[in-house]
Amino acid sequence: MIPDLQNKISAAVEKFSTSLANTPPELYEPIRYMLSLxxxxxxxxxxxxxxxxxxxxxxKALSSxxxxxxxxxxxxxxxxxxxxxxxxxxxxxxxxxWNNNVAILSGxxxxxxxIQLISxxxxxxxxxxxxxxxxxxxxxxxxxGQQLDLNYEQxxxxxxxxxxxxxxxxxxxxxxxxxxxxxxxxxxxxEDAKHLYEFGKxxxxxxxxxxxxxxxxxEEGKFGKIKGGDIIANKKTFLLIKAREMAMTSxxxxxxxxQWIGIKTTNDRDSxxxxxxxxxxxxxxxxxxxxxxxxxxxxxxxxxxxxxxNADSDKKNNLLNLTEKLLSRES
Amino acid sequence: MIPDLQNKISAAVEKFSTSLANTPPELYEPIRYMLSLxxxxxxxxxxxxxxxxxxxxxxKALSSxxxxxxxxxxxxxxxxxxxxxxxxxxxxxxxxxWNNNVAILSGxxxxxxxIQLISxxxxxxxxxxxxxxxxxxxxxxxxxGQQLDLNYEQxxxxxxxxxxxxxxxxxxxxxxxxxxxxxxxxxxxxEDAKHLYEFGKxxxxxxxxxxxxxxxxxEEGKFGKIKGGDIIANKKTFLLIKAREMAMTSxxxxxxxxQWIGIKTTNDRDSxxxxxxxxxxxxxxxxxxxxxxxxxxxxxxxxxxxxxxNADSDKKNNLLNLTEKLLSRES
Numbered sequence: 001m002i003p004d005l006q007n008k009i010s011a012a013v014e015k016f017s018t019s020l021a022n023t024p025p026e027l028y029e030p031i032r033y034m035l036s037l038x039x040x041x042x043x044x045x046x047x048x049x050x051x052x053x054x055x056x057x058x059x060k061a062l063s064s065x066x067x068x069x070x071x072x073x074x075x076x077x078x079x080x081x082x083x084x085x086x087x088x089x090x091x092x093x094x095x096x097x098w099n100n101n102v103a104i105l106s107g108x109x110x111x112x113x114x115i116q117l118i119s120x121x122x123x124x125x126x127x128x129x130x131x132x133x134x135x136x137x138x139x140x141x142x143x144x145g146q147q148l149d150l151n152y153e154q155x156x157x158x159x160x161x162x163x164x165x166x167x168x169x170x171x172x173x174x175x176x177x178x179x180x181x182x183x184x185x186x187x188x189x190x191e192d193a194k195h196l197y198e199f200g201k202x203x204x205x206x207x208x209x210x211x212x213x214x215x216x217x218x219e220e221g222k223f224g225k226i227k228g229g230d231i232i233a234n235k236k237t238f239l240l241i242k243a244r245e246m247a248m249t250s251x252x253x254x255x256x257x258x259q260w261i262g263i264k265t266t267n268d269r270d271s272x273x274x275x276x277x278x279x280x281x282x283x284x285x286x287x288x289x290x291x292x293x294x295x296x297x298x299x300x301x302x303x304x305x306x307x308x309x310n311a312d313s314d315k316k317n318n319l320l321n322l323t324e325k326l327l328s329r330e331s
Numbered sequence: 332m333i334p335d336l337q338n339k340i341s342a343a344v345e346k347f348s349t350s351l352a353n354t355p356p357e358l359y360e361p362i363r364y365m366l367s368l369x370x371x372x373x374x375x376x377x378x379x380x381x382x383x384x385x386x387x388x389x390x391k392a393l394s395s396x397x398x399x400x401x402x403x404x405x406x407x408x409x410x411x412x413x414x415x416x417x418x419x420x421x422x423x424x425x426x427x428x429w430n431n432n433v434a435i436l437s438g439x440x441x442x443x444x445x446i447q448l449i450s451x452x453x454x455x456x457x458x459x460x461x462x463x464x465x466x467x468x469x470x471x472x473x474x475x476g477q478q479l480d481l482n483y484e485q486x487x488x489x490x491x492x493x494x495x496x497x498x499x500x501x502x503x504x505x506x507x508x509x510x511x512x513x514x515x516x517x518x519x520x521x522e523d524a525k526h527l528y529e530f531g532k533x534x535x536x537x538x539x540x541x542x543x544x545x546x547x548x549x550e551e552g553k554f555g556k557i558k559g560g561d562i563i564a565n566k567k568t569f570l571l572i573k574a575r576e577m578a579m580t581s582x583x584x585x586x587x588x589x590q591w592i593g594i595k596t597t598n599d600r601d602s603x604x605x606x607x608x609x610x611x612x613x614x615x616x617x618x619x620x621x622x623x624x625x626x627x628x629x630x631x632x633x634x635x636x637x638x639x640x641n642a643d644s645d646k647k648n649n650l651l652n653l654t655e656k657l658l659s660r661e662s
Contacts, residue, residue: 024478078439082432101413101481104435108409108442109474115446116467125456132463136447143440147355150432 002045002322005058009044012062013069016117030094030106031113034073037089042326043068043178049319050182050196053311061185063121064131067114068178071135074110075142075174077103082150111139123185130184130193138177145169152236163241164205172204175327188309195308202302206295207327212237213291216279228275234261238294239287246285257281333376333653336389340375343393344400347448361425361437362444365404368420373657374399374509380650381513381527384642392516394452395462398445399509402466405441406473406505408434413481442470454516461515461524469508476500483567494572495536503535506658519640526639533633537626538658543568544622547610559606565592569625570618577616588612 017032044065051061079085080093081103087093095103118131148166152158158166179200180193188196215230216239230237240261247254260278265271282288306316348366351359375396382392410416411424412434418424426434449462479497483489489497510531511524519527546561547570561568571592578585591609596602613619637647 021475024475024482026482027475027478078435082435100431102478104409104413105474105478105481108439109471111439111442112467112470112474115463116471119460119463119467125459128456129450129459132446132450136443136450139443140440140447143436143443144352144355144358147358147433147436150436151355151357 005045005048005052006041008048008058008062009041009065009069012044012066013041016066016070026098026102027106027109030077030098030102031070031073031110033097034077034094034110035069037091039089040326041069043072043174045322045326046175046178046200047182047185049322050179050188051186053183053309053315053319054186054188058186060121060123061182063117064123064135064181064185065178067117067135068174068181070110070114070117071139071142072174074107074114075146077107077110079146081107082146127184131181134177134180134184134193134197138173141169141173145171145173157244158236158241160238160241160245163236163238167208168201168205171208172201175204176200183309188311192309192311195305198305199302199309202298202305203323203327206298206302209238209291209295209298210328212239213288213295215239216282217288228271228279231275231278232265232271238291239282242290243282243285243287246287246290247281253281253284336376336379336383337372339379339389339393340372340396340400343375343397344372347397347401357429357433358437358440361408361429361433362401362404362441364428365408365425365441366400368422370420371657372400374403374505376653376657377506377509377531378513378516380653381510381519382517384514384640384646384650385517385519389517391452391454392513394448395454395466395512395516396509398448398466399505399512401441401445401448402470402473403505405438405445406477408438408441410477412438413477458515462512465508465511465515465524465528469504472500472504476502476504488575489567489572491569491572491576494567494569498539499532499536502539503532506535507531514640519642523640523642526636529636530633530640533629533636534654534658537629537633540569540622540626540629541659543570544619544626546570547613548619559602559610562606562609563596563602565595569622570613573621574613574616574618577618577621578612584612584615 013035017035020028020031022028047061047065047068048058051058076088077094080088081095081100085093086096091097093103094106098106115132115135118128118135121128123131145166145168148162149170152162152166176197177200180188180197183193183196212230215237216228218227229235230240234240244254244257247257257278260274260281263270263274265274303320306320309316344366348363351362353359378392378396378399379389382389407419408425411419412426412431416424417427422428424434425437429437446463446466449459449466452459454462476497476499479493480501483493483497507528508531511519511528514524514527543561546568547559549558560566561571565571575585575588578588588609591605591612594601594605596605634651637651640647
C-alpha cells in the first residue's frame with residue numbers, strides 16, 4: 001500500500017512542479033527546488049492513508065495531500081530565514097541560494113498555492129469548508145508555534161507545559177491536520193475527524209520527544225545527526241528543561257548544569273567534554289526514564305484516540321504502523 | 332452611502348482586531364498595529380460598493396471586505412521588509428518596530444487570517460469557490476508583481492510593457508479582485524464579474540500612472556510627497572522609462588538624461604538641480620502629454636468595461652465617482 005501511495009504523491013509533486021509558471025523565475029524556481037529536495041512526504045502520506053480508512057479511492061485527496069506538503073515547505077523556507085539556517089536536507093536553503101527577499105516571496109506563493117490546491121480540488125462544498133477550516137486553523141497554529149520557538153530561544157527559563165505547547169503547535173498540529181483532512185475527504189464523521197486529529201497531535205508530540213531523547217541516547221551516526229548536537233547548541237529540549245527542573249532539588253547539581261549550559265564550546269575536545277558532563281547529569285536525574293515515560297504517555301493518548309475512530313481495525317493498524325515507521329527520527 | 336459603508340468597515344476592523352488572540356503577542360500585536368494605522372480602506376470599500384450594485388444588503392460581503400484589507404496589509408508588511416522601508420503611514424514599519432522575523436511571521440498570519448475570513452464567511456458554496464479562486468489568483472499575481480518590481484529595481488532597462496505588467500500585478504489586480512469579489516457576493520453573473528475585474532484593473536493602472544505623473548507635475552505638498560521624489564530616487568516610473576525611450580532619437584538628449592540618472596544627490600541644492608534638469612528633459616519630450624494620453628487610454632478602457640456591467644447606471648456612476656475620488660493620489 002505505502003509504495004503505491006508514495007508513487008502517487010511523487011507523481012503529483014512532479015506534475016505540480018511542471019505545471020508551475022516560469023516567470024518570474026525568482027518566484028517559481030525556489031518552489032521547484034524545495035520540492036526536488038525530497039523528504040519522506042510524511043504529511044501527504046498521512047492525508048492519503050487517513051482517507052483510505054474510509055475509501056479505497058484516494059484521487060480526491062491528492063490535491064490536499066500536495067497542499068500540506070507545500071505548506072510544510074513554505075514553513076521550512078520562512079523558518080530557515082528566521083533561524084539563519086544555511087543547510088536544509090543537505091542542500092543550501094532558499095535564502096542562502098537566492099536571498100532573503102526571494103525566500104520571503106516564494107514562501108508566500110507556496111502558502112497561497114497550498115490554499116489554491118485545496119480550494120480548486122472540487123471537493124463537496126461541506127467537505128471543502130471543513131478542510132479549509134482545518135487547514136487555516138492549523139496554519140495559524142504553526143505560525144504561533146514558530147513564534148514561541150523564537151521567543152523561547154531568547155528566554156532563560158521555559159517550563160515543560162510551555163515546551164509541550166510549542167512543539168504541539170510547531171510540529172504536531174500539521175500532522176494532526178493532515179490526518180483530519182484526509183479523513184474528512186474520505187468521508188469521516190466529525191467525531192472521527194476529531195479523533196484522527198488527536199491521534200496525529202499526540203503521536204507528533206511523542207515523536208518530537210523521542211527526537212529529543214535520541215539526540216543524547218540514540219545510536220551514534222544512525223540518524224544523520226551528531227550525537228549530543230542539542231547539548232552543544234544548548235537547545236532547550238525536553239531533556240534539558242526537565243533536567244533543570246529536577247536538578248533544582250540539589251543546589252550543587254543545579255549549579256553544575258547551569259555552568260555547563262553557560263559554556264560555549266569551540267572545539268571537538270571541549271564539545272565532547274560538555275556532552276559527557278551534561279549526559280552524566282542527565283543520567284543522575286534519570287532523564288532517560290522520565291522522558292520515556294512522557295513519550296509513552298503521549299503515545300498511549302494517541303492510541304486511545306485511534307481506537308475511537310470508527311474504521312476497519314486492520315486499516316487502523318496499518319495507519320499506526322505507518323505513522324511509527326515514518327516518524328522515527330524525522331528530520 | 333460611502334460614510335455609511337466606511338463606518339461599517341471601521342467597525343468590522345475594530346471587531347476583528349479585538350477578536351484576535353493575544354498570545355504570542357509578537358504575532359498579533361503587529362496585526363493590530365497595522366490595522367490601527369488606518370488608510371482609506373479603499374479595497375474593502377470596493378468590495379462593498381461592488382456588492383451594492385446587486386444587493387442593498389452588504390452584510391455577507393463584510394468578511395471578504397476585511398479579508399482584502401488584511402491581505403493588503405500583509406503585502407505591506409512583507410514588502411516593507413524587502414524594500415527596507417522604515418516608515419509606513421507616518422509610523423515605523425513592523426520590521427522596524429519589532430524585527431524582521433516578527434514581520435515575516437505576523438505577515439504570514441495576516442495572509443492566513445484573510446483566507447480564513449473568506450472561508451468562514453458562510454457564503455453559498457459556488458460563490459465561496461469563485462471568491463476563493465479570485466482571491467488566490469490575485470494573491471499570486473500580487474507576489475509576482477512584487478518580485479518583478481524587485482527585479483526591475485536592479486535591471487538597467489525595462490520596457491513600457493514590462494512596467495505596465497508590473498504595476499498591473501503589484502497594484503491593479505487587488506483592486507480588480509476586490510470589485511469582482513464584491514460583485515460575486517452580491518450575485519453578479521460571471522460576465523459581470525469579469526467586467527468588474529477589468530474595470531478595476533484598468534482604473535488601477537490609470538491611477539498608478541497618474542501617481543507617477545503627479546510626482547513631477549502635481550502641486551507641491553498637496554499629496555504628502557516631495558515633488559520630484561521619484562526623480563531623486565531614480566525610480567523607474569512610466570515617465571522615466573518612456574522619456575528614456577523617446578530621448579533615444581537624440582543621442583545628446585539621451586546622454587544628458589542618462590548622466591542625470593547616474594548622479595546620486597546628497598543635498599537639497601543638488602537634488603533640486605537634478606529635479607529641474609530631468610523635468611526640463613521631460614518637458615522637451617512632452618512627457619506630460621504622453622503620460623496623460625496613456626492614463627486616458629486605461630481610464631477609457633475601464634469605463635468601457637463598467638458600461639458592460641449589467642447593473643443600475645446610477646449605481647455604476649456612484650461606483651465610478653467613488654473609485655476616482657478614492658484613488659486620487661493613493662499612497
